[in-house]
Amino acid sequence: MADPSGQTGPRFDAAARGRAADDAGFDEAQLSAYLDGELDDETRRNLEALLARDESLRRRLGELTAVSWILAELPTPSSDVDLTEAIRFRLRERRRLRPRARGLAAAAVLLVAASASVVWNGPRRHARVPGPGSIALKRARPASGGPLRHARVAPETAPTAIGSMVASSRSAVASRTPRLDVAVLESERRRDFARGRLDDPRLHDFLIVRGVGKDSAARVDRTVREFARNIPEYARIEVDPALATTLGATGRGGVSFFVLALTDRESASLRALLSDAFPGGVERAAPDPAVVTQLAELGEVAVGRSPAVADLEVSPDFTSRFAFKDTSDADSEAQPDAAAAESDGPSPEQFNSAPDFSRRVRSIAEAVDGGRRDASDVAKEAVAPAHSTPSPTEPRVNIVVVRVTSDGVARSSTGRGGPTAEAASRR
Amino acid sequence: MVVRLDSEEEREITAACRAGQPDAFGALVRRFQDRLYPTIVRLTGCPAEALDVLQDTFLKAFEKLDAFQGESRLYTWVYRIAVNQALSGRRKRRSTRSAENLDGGADDSRLTAREDDPSADLVRDERETAVRRALAALAPEHRAVVVLKEYDDLSYEEISGLLGIPIGTVRSRLHRARLELKELLRDWVADEIEEERHAATRADAARMRRL
Structure with missing residues (x-):
């Protein structure tokens, strides 16, 4: 060879x-x-x-x-089932495909904000959120007929400039991209995921990391991603600087929220990790549920799955308009340093243990989401029972990590054009 | 993955569907279902779930047919929707099937004709089960690139377009997935390499004899 x-x-x-x-x-x-x-x-x-x-x-x-x-030896699966009738029936019935899946049923949320230059002014318990989110939501899902899940945000609020910004961004993409359908569908799927994680009023933890130095945001980013190696699925929401101010954050650059479903122990270790990385710079605050539930509507959502750090990507169709993408590990050829960092990857030991751990966490989420079992039971089982200190709270936590990008728009996506429509048909 | 629909026919079906004729859509379902099925079974790891995914795919395709602008082949368009549906987290959460069940639901092709040596069958079955388990153990994002590459033989560029991720990510993800599979299938990989070496040695010996 x-x-x-x-x-x-x-x-x-x-x-x-x-x-x-x-x-x-x-x-x-x-x-x-x-x-x-x-x-x-x-x-x-x-x-x-x-x-x-x-x-x-x-x-x-x-x-x-x-x-x-x-792998090649595996025989090609086949099926005798003919779906035609089932689909005709469903087409005639014209009923909704399925009710929107619920996210984790109950959870606490931990928010982490990080920045060199940014001050997080809110969100406070009674902060008001202007209307953009609900407007974007209505625009995004005109035909779904599903209930608006964020009704608790004042619906009478008048449209704002920000709201129309989100909306116009969408329609701009609509008229331009042949991939529209898949892109929007994909984007909605991510948004659904993030909504599922965020749309819970029982939020109790809000962590602000005050960074020192201009790359503090990137450090938080790395810490969270590194930690997320063990988490099966998580979301990152990028919020534009203009929109970020409506959330109470001021300063340069947009805001990134990391959304992770964790057990109490896991969330504690993430907090510990962040505290180690930012000595004295981590503090807790109370998030406003209204703000938190709006996040998925305000920013561009990417859903990633560890362990590949590079997995978390925002669709380029949208990033060019108002969201940001970290392209540092997208093209390893162009950036040897990033490539080297990535190929280092986890140690063999980590590599072997990660899938199991990952499966374990995934099974928590599945069991809970499937509604089969009580969340606390599942989590108690998954987390070594010998160590379970009696906790008055739910053992499971949704974590939202917020950080502020210091370099903002400068890192918008330029690396890659839209994929060719013919791509999959060539063979 | 050779899927060609006569373009005239494709246009007709599309037009009929747009005109709201569910029967025309039925023709499309029949044509595409069998071609999509293997990919979707492998992506989801479960035949029952794959059929679910395909149903939803066709319904979605029907609903969104107006958005199909004819830049790509109709099949490509439906294929995209199917892959995206298969990778959707919602379904994953709904599903409570374990890796063991995946094996049970394997597929009918196991019943197809085998050689007469029963022990060879046994080994092969064991190996297939191991492969299925290994694939099921991968994170869905990793499984996706493996399936699209190893089975559907898409290029990195095509996978990148399909999943909406950069080519560099396709590459690194695929590599990580293969490394994980290598670990999961450690014994089988060792066998395979051993076998290959024997074959090479035999070939060398044969060459030597000829000299």
Whole structure:
């Protein structure tokens, strides 16, 4: 598989410095890309040269190849069921597809705000939220017929400039993008997820991280993402600076909210992590439920699943307008540092244990969401019972982490155009 | 994944559907269902859930048919909706099926003709079960890239477009997923490599004899 001529070829930059795989700059995902025929010629030649020299690299490639082969042996599933009648029936009935899924039934919310230059003025217990969220919501789901879930926010509030900003952003996308349908659908799905997590009035924790230094927001970001390696599903909501002020945050840049479903213990360890990272800079406050439930409407929502840090991405269709995207790990070719950081990944030990832990947490969420069992029972079971200190509160917590991006619009998405509509049909 | 619908026919079906003829839509369902099914079963890990997803997909497609502007093939458009439906978290939460159940619901192809050696069958069954379990153990986002790459053979660019994530993310996700599968299927991978080495050795020996 290695090209013999590559061994003596002139291009041998990485290998010339030593063993390929040990070089910090080597992105191991190249091996997968190589298997898939997705490397450009130069990178491929370099890699083949490395492979010719590096026994351990060859072994790793061999293992990946074996994985592919083993997967390929799985027979193609087939089904005798004909859906035609069922669908005709449902089309005639014209009934709603299904009631909107509830998020976690009951929870507390922890909000964390971080910033170098930003002061979080609210939200206070009785803060008023202007109308933009509910307007955006109405715009976003005109045909759903579903109940507006944020009715507690003053519906009589007049439309504001911000509200129309959200709305016009949508319609601009509508007229421009052939991907509209999927993009909106996708965006709505994310929003639903975030709503499900946020739309609960029993919010009790609000954590503000006051950063020092200009990269404090990025540090909070990293801490939360790192922590989220063990969380099956979480959302990030990016709120534009203009909208952020309506939430009571002032300062440069937008605000990021991280939404995570956690047990009490997990939320405690996240708090501890943040406290370690920001000594003396973490304080608690009471969030206004009205504000919190509006978040999914105010910003662009991305839903991620760990452990891949890069997994959390905001749709480029929307980011260009009013949300922000951290592109630092989106294109590893262009940014070797980011690539190196990512390929470091979790240690083998972490890697082995993460899926189990992840499954455990997921099973909590599923069991609770499925309404099969009482939340506290599930969580008690999942968390080692020997350590369970009798807690008066629910053992499960929705965490919302808020931070303020210091660089704001400067990082808007530029890396990638919209995907081609024909993409999937080519084969 | 070769799916071609005669474009004339496709236009007719689309037009008929838009005109509100559910029967025309039925024709589309019949055409697409079997082609979509394998992908969706693999994405969801469960045949029953896959049928659910497909039903919702077709209903959604029917509702949104007006938004289909004909830039892509109709199938591509429906395929996108199906994949997105399959990856939707809502369904996941609703589902309470465990990895074990996934095996039980495996698929009918297991019943298709096998070689006569029963022990070979056993090994193969065991291996297939292991693969299914391993796929089921992946996080859905990881499973998605694996399925779209390994089974539907989409390019990184196509996967990127389908999932709305950057190509770099497709690449890193896929790699991480394969590493995880490698761990989950450790013994089988070792077997496979061993087998391959034997084959290579035999081939070498044969070459030597010829010399």
